[in-house]
Amino acid sequence: MKKRKAWLSFLAFLFIFGILTACGNNEEADSDEQSDEGESQEESILVGVMDTAPTGQFNPIFYEEAYEANILSFTHESLLTQNKKLEFEPLLAESWEFNEDHSSVTFKLRQDVYWHDGEQFTADDVVFTYKSIADPDYIKAGGVRTSYVTKLVGYEEYNSGETDEFPGVVAEDDFTVTFNFKEPNVIALADASFPIIPEHIFKDIPVIDMPSADESLLPNKVIGTGPYKFTQMIEGQEYHLTKNENYWQGEPQIEKVVWKVVNQDIILSLLEKGEIDFVADPNGFQAADYDKVDSMDHVKIIEQMDFGYQILGFIHNFRTEEDMENGVINPDNFVPNEKLADKRVRQAIAYAINRPYLIKGLLHDRGQVINSPIAKQFEYFDGENPEQYEFNPEKAKQLLDEAGYVDTNGDGFREDPNGNEWVLNMAYPKGNVIREKSAPIIEEMLEEVGININLLQPLDMSAYVEQLTNNTEWDLYLLGWSLSTTDPDPSGLWTAADAYNFGRWNNPEADALVQKAITPPNAFDSEFRKQVYSDWQVMFQDDLPALILYVKNTLYAYNTRLKGVNPSPASFLNDVHKWYLESEE
Amino acid sequence: MYQYIFRRILVFIPMLFALTIIVFALLKAAPGDPYSKILDPDLDPSVLEEAREAKGYNDPIPVQYFRWLSMAAQGDFGESIRYVGRDVSELILSRLPNTLYLGVFSLFVTLIVAIPIGIYSARNPYSPLDYFATGFGFFGLAVPNFFFGLVAIYLFAIQLGWFPSQGYISVSNSGGFGGFLDRLHHLVLPGLTLGLASTASYMRYMRSEVLTVLGSDYIRTARAKGLTERTVLYKHTLRNALIPIITLFGFEFGAIVSGAVITEGVFTFPGIGMLLLESIGNRDYPVIMALTLMFGLFILVGNLIADILYSIVDPRIRYD
Amino acid sequence: MEKTPILEVKDLKTYFYLEGNKVAKAVDGVDFQIYPGETVALVGESGSGKSITSLSIMKLIDKPGKIEGGSILFSGTDLISLTEKQMTKIRGNDMAMIFQEPMTALNPVFTIGNQIMESLRKHQKISKKEAYIKAVELLKIVGFPRAEETIREYPHQLSGGMRQRAMIAIALSCNPKLLIADEPTTALDATIQAQILTLLDEMKEKFHMSILLITHDLGIVAEHADRVMVMYGGQIVESTSVERLFENPLHPYTRGLLESLPSIDREVERLGAIKGIVPPAFNFPKGCRFSDRCPYAMEECHQSNPKLLEIETNHQARCFLYKESV
């Protein structure tokens, strides 16, 4: 009797739970229709993995993070793509032609490209995409990609709402589109290679509502021209891409690509068990796991140099309180950071840091030292002329002695030339395990040569950047940069007025070189540019706004049953339509 | 009773109001904003400044607060900053069921494990199973649950392959009973991890409550009436021993979420615990504010439910 | 009166095993009989073992206590030999018990009706409806005018006296042959106490029961019992009819008790107090258990414990001052 009662309540519980589950499922079932039928055993499925869930914004003009990019790389395409040498190659555009002064470029588009829903891709889509980014409401709606449109003719007028006309991007005919820049543009091709969104889908949606439209968020509603369609998602857990049978470069061979979101700590175990097929963008796998992955017979590793580096930044100058308040970066008002004002001190620090040792210990040798802030992948990288700062603590000590920083009170730490206490505050952000580990080690190294380091609490990125921008206490900072693959232009990071020049390095000569390198017409001469950049790199290493600590190698791993892998310098997800699975015997 | 509930709800309002003020102030006191994290050399920082301006982050803080408040009062929590284009309410609602499943499952496991074992231990103190249960109880309270979760994944998901290590549902889940089982299957490891500590403490509570009740006069009366030991135990003892447990249960309602933050992280279980952690890291103000309000409400409602349950189970308690 | 006793307790021993290897001989060799229809009072101070005796009869001794010996013949069956299952058929059915604290003796989470019907349905094969009717009837008998409402009420909604009435209703539900009333009125006010005791007297007649009345109040004994046994130190020290006890108490303890009692009838300037306190059950004095407090204690008393002897007809005492009369 009693027992039965207990059972009944248990059943009741199951029932309620079941209903909840069923309800919860309905939404997903909606987006599921297509795949249900295709759930046959023969279906070839490739499983990729990422350690953080995408935010769910699958509109290329609004997405912000690399995790969404993993999906968009399969679904959306640009006019151009870059080859392994980082040269631009046709994709949606067949060919292009510059005008004389490089202020305008005209693309001939392919005529065999169709959107996932069957509509044909035309020049109007290109115009629409760029117009959307230039839209007055674009930033308000949450977009941040305006750098692609600001150089275009008529941007200000269009953006301020003065006119509906946008002469920056013009459709000459259905398959011809012209980009008109205000000035000759060295990176015109980069600016023109933004992923294209379909006009016919979005035309009735005001830009302000675009990010929250189903067409930007939901599977089967997100439409691109890419080899795969976004067909299903279990939010935060799995994202399914199904092949686009009508893909203009030919039907992809793999039926379905599934992205799973998995805690970083267990990714490799799943890889080992064959439950996932590839570990790639954006983070790859950890260098410490290299041997383990290498020992997996069915797994192949791709190791290539990262398109970016970690730095130890030196705070050269601070902004005035007033400038900070007003959000102004005015190099004329900079207040020098006395603690690091002496170049010899910065150089001493550079000598005191054993970078190969960091690479060996923290990166397990999966990385390298570079001595220039220009990515090594570019031809403009100068690996020889800039100062190399090979590890030399004696030299460091000597430089410090010369500069007058000596230990006068015998506490093991150097005092400044006036005999005052000299403590450098060193800050670092959370979010990168290796960088976090490197901070105390760098502290140790610097204390080895007698520099008193006060290692601050690691901050989460939001707080860190805010502090880095505005505080007047820090002296050394750690940070990593991923670089643009389209052009080596260092402005944005290293010129005096740049927001991201957190060290507030103010070297007018260097700034002039940067400007010179992109000033037409000489800028179109790559030899000229190379020379200017070389000069700049030497100057950088001498004045040391930052010490480039290391470039880590990106490590991709994939199951050997996946064939046709052909990563680009920046991404594993290259030519995905050519991927195929080795038929299992 | 209704008066009591009404009065309690009246008390909630100023508390939640105060909560929003405090949280808003805290958020603004913390350095950084949703845009400060975006570090993209390709991106002109002035765009971010424009975005800040557009979102009103440059306005005086009280102005920002009242703007938020007046919208929230109309049920509009705005759009997420990080999840571009996602409505905060919709975003939270899409995550909430997962956490609820997890919480309900773990509470359920907690109860079906803790109550019978607790009773058994009280009935047979110092028996081998009692010692084992006590040992387990202490263990459950002594092991950090993220650590337990990792070891559980390693053993049961990876080595033994019994349970999925990640996620909350299979793709093939098509609802119905199979779908239900699939969800349960996914819930096992995170549920056990989340429930470990509370199982341990419930067990100990149950044991001591049953012991206390067994020593009470009315149990002697029940025995003197000639009731069988079973009736004495399951009718007279259990109902009374459950009173404090039920109260705990209500409080747990709010506590699930905080426990879930870590567990969800370990199991990449997309619930609101993880959402909170992410949002804090990203300074996603609208989401944090809405979540805080919701958690506050959860806890308060949990306490209220505890009180109400208490008065239902224990007829001596009357609220008026 | 010379019928077969309904209850015959012989040499009952109930010991408690305490920490530190202490053994509390709470009940240590108790013999008595109860005949049908009589009220027998078991009187003593706290710690004398009277409640443990009653619980032993019901076999409701919990750890660390244990019935160590003797026999309890109830209607001819020895309860000691019965299994727990067989005992549950007797408890609440042939033999019922009410307790001192009406506040805590009823389960707070069930209604009065539930607790009465539970007993009825356990022992009698009757339907829920019949049980309900019977319960209402019982409540009316024990003095609830609004029985139909009371049956739905919870214990805390009743006053102490009313709860004790409800307890009595539960105890009476199956027409027990023996009712053990363990200090049934101690926790009640004087006027309520009078109500309850009168009710018990009426019920005894109505249900033809025997009552074992456990109390510390000699006044109650005098007014409500037929026979009385005085307990001290886990043993019966005197046993006789009520009249005899108050006319001619034999045992020095009984005398001391009577003298120490303030009375509204007599006036004395000083009460005759017994010196010292009741010894704890794990530490009785050697010899007679009252010897260390007894004004008449002799050498002999400190050496050995006297036996309960029949000093006069139907009047037994456990004291070296007296010789067996037979």
Add this chain to the structure above:
Amino acid sequence: MTITEKKVIQETNNDTILEVNNLKKYFPIKGGVLRRTVGHVKAVDDVSLKVFRGETLGIVGESGSGKSTLGRVILRLLSPTDGQILFENEDITSKSNRQLRPIRKDMQIVFQDPYASLNPSMSVQELIEEPLIVQTNLDKNERKKKVNEILDKVGLRTSDQLKYPHEFSGGQRQRISIARALVLNPKFVVCDEPVSALDVSIQAQVLNLMADLQDELNLTYLFISHDLSVVKHISDRVAVMYLGRIAEVAPKREIYEKPLHPYTQALLSSIPTVDKNSRREKIILQGDLPSPSNPPSGCPFRTRCPKAFDLCSEVRPELKDMGNNHYVACHLYE
């Protein structure tokens, strides 16, 4: 029955140590959405009485009659809602705690529960010494002497003073309580059911002790109890309380031999007695005590009174002097 007139009953004694006039103590009942006071428990409702120096005034009543509250309000352990308390002709009704401190020396209390009324974490010596520390400037040795004296008086071994309350039996604890109350040489002691928790034989010991101490120290007792026998034994005058009011007050012989109030009569008859000859006819009252939060109109006893008539429900009877210092609040005696 030897009745020793140990004291001349203070029928003519005008030396009033305590006078209480129209004393009320209401406890609010909170309710409603805003937790407003929706009613009151009238624990003490308009009580007036006098206690004469050297006497014992017994207060009897059932639980809920307000007798303990009365004792506590008199000592200002609770603040009265209304009325006046005069202790040695000094109005202490609205004195602050600080102002009360010197007066507390003269008025003390002994509680019912010898387990709860002694702080378990203090030794006997500390317990008894505490009043001296608080109230006097005696040095350590003087205090020690006093403690020893009083321990001796209440019949405890001075060697016991380093022990803790839990090491004593109920009777001994009550002796400690008494010692603590008396160490300051008070004039007036409220005894709140001091022997109710004790066994009969121990009760007798404590009652004897209290009587002895009263003689020796010339104490005045307000003796609160529900036990009519005990009250009779120790008191000179007795007040019977019912639902926060005094129903009858008279010298003890008067009240026990010719009770006037129907409640007193019923109460007396309900006491079971050992003496067959003096057994009264039982008057069994119907029903329970009404709730003090909602007392009946008119005479509070009318709902249970076998002699109630119309007037009882309408008019509240006042205490009426029936001669011989015998006062009764009942319409039967108009």
Add this chain to the structure above:
Amino acid sequence: MMETNEQLSVNPNVPDQISNKAQKGKTPLQLAFGRFKKNKAAMVSVFVLLFIILAIIAAPLLTDHDPEKSNLLMVEQGPSSEHILGTDSSGRDIFARLLYGGRISLIIGFSAMIFTLIIGVILGSIAGYYGGKIDSIIMRAADMMLILPFLLLVLVIVSIIPKVTISIFVTIIALTSWPSLTRIVRGTFLSLREQEFVLGAKAIGASDLRIIFKHFIPNAIGPIVVNATLMMASYIIAESALSFIGFGIQQPTPTWGNMISEAQNLRILENQPEAWIPPGMAILITVLCINFIGDGLRDAFDPKSNKR
């Protein structure tokens, strides 16, 4: 009313009248200690805990390694004669970190407990003793604290303060966990307030302070001590959980918590058990011991409770 439950008479609490030799009585504290000594699990725990404390105090004698000194050429080494438990992913000696980390974990647990105790006892006493307005203000504040998201608070504090030292960390814990202890103290005080001995103290004219310190706190010490112990255990766990989500004590300072959370990686889980089992076990054992002691104390202070 009589104490008629005769089972009380066999309760060991009833005084032993016969042995009058004992001149000096045992305080309830001493008695509790006596009962505590009989609790085997608790006594064993005391010794184990003492051993652990001794080991971490003697850390410099037991190892020559600097727990914060990294050696990137010796990363994730297995046990050797040089490194008894091997090295962690920054090449620091795990054994040294275990010992020194224990210091910090225990210091955090202990001082957070003391700090919470101070806040909780003061606020709880005030609320419980005076009641009324002050009580409701304190309790509302406690309720607020309860609904305030802990993580957010930690995040804000951590990002405002440039360097989170142990004392700041301890302050954070104490500031967020006082409400529970405050409630306990208040509850105990409220129940004590109803006790007759408190009325008795008022009757002799004792001042509020005297009543609080002489009559309340000594009698509330049982539940306070018991809860304090259990709190200390939970703080050690909390530290590890905070380390896990990145709000813990900053590297390279070792704590048991950040040692395990650093090893929360399947590679280390699988290949280098000596990196996580020792700190894991250290937390487990320490917390177990503290809990056993707390339980022993509970039983000792309140022999009637059967909580385990």
